[in-house]
Amino acid sequence: MPPRTPLDADAVLAATEDILRRHGPDKATVVDVARALGVSHAAVYKHFASKQALREAVTRRWLDRNRDTLAGIAADRAVPPxxxxxxxxxAVLTVKQAKIREDPELFAAYGILAAAHSSVATGHVADLLGQLTAIIADGAADGTFRTDDAAATARVVFTATARFHHVAHAAEWQNPGIEDELDEVCSLLLEGLQNN
Amino acid sequence: MPPRTPLDADAVLAATEDILRRHGPDKATVVDVARALGVSHAAVYKHFASKQALREAVTRRWLDRNRDTLAGIAADRAVPPxxxxxxxxxAVLTVKQAKIREDPELFAAYGILAAAHSSVATGHVADLLGQLTAIIADGAADGTFRTDDAAATARVVFTATARFHHVAHAAEWQNPGIEDELDEVCSLLLEGLQNN
Structure with missing residues (x-):
């Protein structure tokens, strides 16, 4: 049992991530988290009002770990739109493939939140859509893409690539050839988007 | 209990469909089917080697009920490609919306088979892909579409429209605006497919 130090939210999140990874989302409890930290479960509840709030915070933190990588690719104006x-x-597919392969239990926790339309899932999708909108807006500005509503076009592209990022298709992401499939869908969408 | 008449496979399928509809895929048993028909379960097994084989045959028959409608639309050369x-x-979306709304229990039975990669699901997808390939081949032949491999292009279009026909997205098919979303994806794909 670790020594008792003032408990901060970050320590609770780190311990919860570890517990989720070891026990899975169905079995992990707040009592497990408190025990790992050497505190009462009341001490955990002081930081997170409910098991649900704790699970959401952990999953959000876990998802956000790759946010900068993807945002960086979206914002890199050295690369043509x-x-x-x-x-x-x-890159979105690669990040998700790695997450499900390396952290199946946390991915399962995310899947449960997504199915329940948790703000963690809607926030994650909004994040990705914002990045995609920025790429398409850059392409509209430099004359590559034909659109007068980058956000609407981003939604269409996001829908048409659901197989490669929507959690309902997670079982298909390890299929051999999935990258080639994405490449073919990209090519068709780019044909449709680009000015001739 | 209906009178005993020589039992044919069609009668077994009709009774099983009815039982599935009333009890759901998790609870329906071969004994229920036999009881509804007034026969022994051995008599049912004479037509279908296992509960799984029976469930597959019923689900295939249920899916195939709309096959001609969709095949007719795909083959209608009076309509430009x-x-x-x-x-x-x-039409595929409309058929699937109706199936899940009118027959949620049979749809659930299909979902179970699809998740298990049953030949019922792969056969259904192959059917749809064949119809889509025929439309795209007609478009390639008359110069509307730019492709030298109609089957490959059909696979790309099918993947890009997964949200509107893949069983993993069934919960989204009753969303308001789903038809408009499909229309927008169609427009982008057609922009990509068509010769300018």
Missing amino acids: AQRLRSWLH | AQRLRSWLH
């Missing part, structure tokens, strides 16, 4: 769109969609 | 592609994709 068409190529950037393709790279970003591949 | 671009418009036909859009109409067909909308």
Whole structure:
């Protein structure tokens, strides 16, 4: 049991992530988290009002760990918008493949939140859509893409690539050839988006 | 209990469909089917080697009930290929919306088979892909679409419209505006497919 030090929210989140990883989302409890920290479960509840709030905070933190990587690709104006769109969609798939492979239990926790339309899932999707909108807006500005509503076009592209990022398709992400499939969908979408 | 008459496979399928509808896929048993028919469960097994085989045959029959409607739309050369592609994709969504709304228990039985990669699901997808390939081949032949491999292009279009036909998205098919979303995806895909 670790020594008792003033408990902060970060320590609770780190311990919860570890417990989720070891026990899975169905079995992990706040009591397990408190025990790992050497505190009462009341001490945990002081930081997070409910098991649900704690689970959401942990999953959000876990998802956000790759946010800067993806945001960086989306914002890299050294890469032409068409190529950037393709790279970003591949990077989203790569990040999600790694998450499910390396952290199946935390991915399962995310899946439960997504199915319940938790703000963690809607926030994650809004994040990704914002990045995609920025790429498409850059392409509209430099004349690559034909659109007068980058956000609407981003939603269409996001819908048409659901197989490669929507949690309902997670079982398909390890299929051999999934990257080639994404590449073919990208090519068709880019044909449709680009000015001729 | 109905009178005993020589039992044929069709009668077994009809009774099983009815039992599935009343009890749901988790609770329906071969004994229920036999009781409804007034026969022994051995008599049912004479037609279908296992509960799984029976469930697959019932679900295939239930899915195939709309096959001709969709095949008819795909094959209707009076409608130009671009418009036909859009109409067909909308018709697939409409058929699936109706199936889940009118027959949630049979839809659930299909979902179980799809998750297990049953031949019922792969056969259904192959059917739809064949219809889509025919539309795209017609478009390639008359110069509407730019492709030298209609089957490959059909797979790309099918993947890009997964949200509107893949069983993993069934919960989203009753969303208001889902038809408009499909229409927007169709428009972008058609922009990409069509010769300018």
